[in-house]
Amino acid sequence: MTEISRDNPLLFFGCGNMGRAMLDGWIAAGIDPAAFIVVDPMAQALPEGVRHFADASMAGSKARIALVAVKPQVFPQISNELTDIVAGDAIVISVMAGVRVETLRSALPGRKIVRLMPNLAASLGKSPLGLFEPDGDAQLRAGIEKCLAPLGTPVWINEEVLMDAVTALAGSGPAFVYRFIDALAKAGESLGLNPAVSATLAKATVDGAVDLAIASDASPEELARRVTSPGGTTAAGLEVLDGGLQQLIDATLKAARDRGVDLSKPIEQ
Numbered sequence: 001m002t003e004i005s006r007d008n009p010l011l012f013f014g015c016g017n018m019g020r021a022m023l024d025g026w027i028a029a030g031i032d033p034a035a036f037i038v039v040d041p042m043a044q045a046l047p048e049g050v051r052h053f054a055d056a057s058m059a060g061s062k063a064r065i066a067l068v069a070v071k072p073q074v075f076p077q078i079s080n081e082l083t084d085i086v087a088g089d090a091i092v093i094s095v096m097a098g099v100r101v102e103t104l105r106s107a108l109p110g111r112k113i114v115r116l117m118p119n120l121a122a123s124l125g126k127s128p129l130g131l132f133e134p135d136g137d138a139q140l141r142a143g144i145e146k147c148l149a150p151l152g153t154p155v156w157i158n159e160e161v162l163m164d165a166v167t168a169l170a171g172s173g174p175a176f177v178y179r180f181i182d183a184l185a186k187a188g189e190s191l192g193l194n195p196a197v198s199a200t201l202a203k204a205t206v207d208g209a210v211d212l213a214i215a216s217d218a219s220p221e222e223l224a225r226r227v228t229s230p231g232g233t234t235a236a237g238l239e240v241l242d243g244g245l246q247q248l249i250d251a252t253l254k255a256a257r258d259r260g261v262d263l264s265k266p267i268e269q
C-alpha cells in the first residue's frame, strides 16, 4: 500500500509550502507525477501530470495512502471531507504540528495513522523525517521508510509527546537557521560590508560549515575548536556568543515545543 504509483496514487490533502516541498522531492527523485493526487483549493502551477482537484468531492475514487498537510487549526473543519476520500483501510500520514494520533484516529476510524515531521528541505531530499506510529507495526514502518526515502532521513520516535520537540527542532528549525544566516549578514553589513557581499558570505559560510560538520567525524564542538586560534579572532567572538546563545536556543525551542502542545488541544487554541 505504501508503493505509490499511477494505480496506487498518494493523495495530498493540502499542498501548500510543506506539501509542495514533499511533492517536488518525490518528483525530483523520479516518481511518476501521475502517482499523486492533490486536493487543495489554492495549489497552483503543479508539476505536469499531477492530478489536481480544488475540492475533495471532485476527487473520485478513495485513496489508499494519503498525506494530510493542511494547517492544524483547519483539521477539525476538514476531517469529514477527508474521511470521505480515503479508503477504510488507508494509511494516513499527517505532517500537522501538534495533532495527536488519538485525534486523527477518532476522525479517521480504521485507518493506519502515521505522524511525520519533515521540513522544507524535503524538496532537495534532505529533510529530517521524524516519525511516530503507535502500534510498532514493523511492516508499516518499513513501507513508510521506503516511500519517504527520496525526501530525507527517517528517525522513529517512540513517545508521541516527543513529536512536539521534533517539530520544534527539525520542523521549525530551518527558520531558526535562516534567522542566524540573516543575523550574520546584518552584522557583516554593520561592519561596513556591502549588503549583497555580506549576504553571499553569510550563506557560503553556513553552507561550507554544515557540509564539513556532516562530512567530518569530528563533533561540531571539535570543529569549532579547530577554527579557534588561541588569543585570535574566533576566541574573541565566541566569548560573546557563548554568553547567551544556548539560553536563547533553549528558550526558542521550548516556545516552539509549547506551541505544539497547545495545538494538540483544539478547544484551547
Ligand SMILES: NC(=O)C1=CN([C@@H]2O[C@H](COP(=O)(O)OP(=O)(O)OC[C@H]3O[C@@H](n4cnc5c(N)ncnc54)[C@H](OP(=O)(O)O)[C@@H]3O)[C@@H](O)[C@H]2O)C=CC1
Pocket: 013, 014, 015, 016, 017, 018, 019, 039, 040, 041, 042, 043, 056, 069, 070, 071, 072, 074, 078, 081, 095, 096, 097, 117, 118, 119, 120, 171, 172
Ligand atoms: N511549512 C513548514 O515548513 C512545515 C509545515 N508543517 C505542517 O504542514 C502543514 C501545512 O503547513 P504549510 O504547508 O506551511 O501551510 P500552507 O498554508 O502553506 O498549506 C496548507 C494548504 O492546505 C490548503 N487547504 C486549506 N483547506 C483545505 C481543504 N479543505 N482541502 C484541501 N486543502 C486545503 C490551503 O489552502 P488555503 O491557503 O486556501 O487555506 C493551503 O494551500 C501544517 O499542519 C504544518 O504544521 C510541518 C513541517 C514543516
Ligand SMILES: O=C(O)[C@@H]1CCC=N1
Pocket: 097, 167, 171, 172
Ligand atoms: O510553524 C509551524 O507551525 C509549522 C510546523 C513546523 C514548521 N512549520
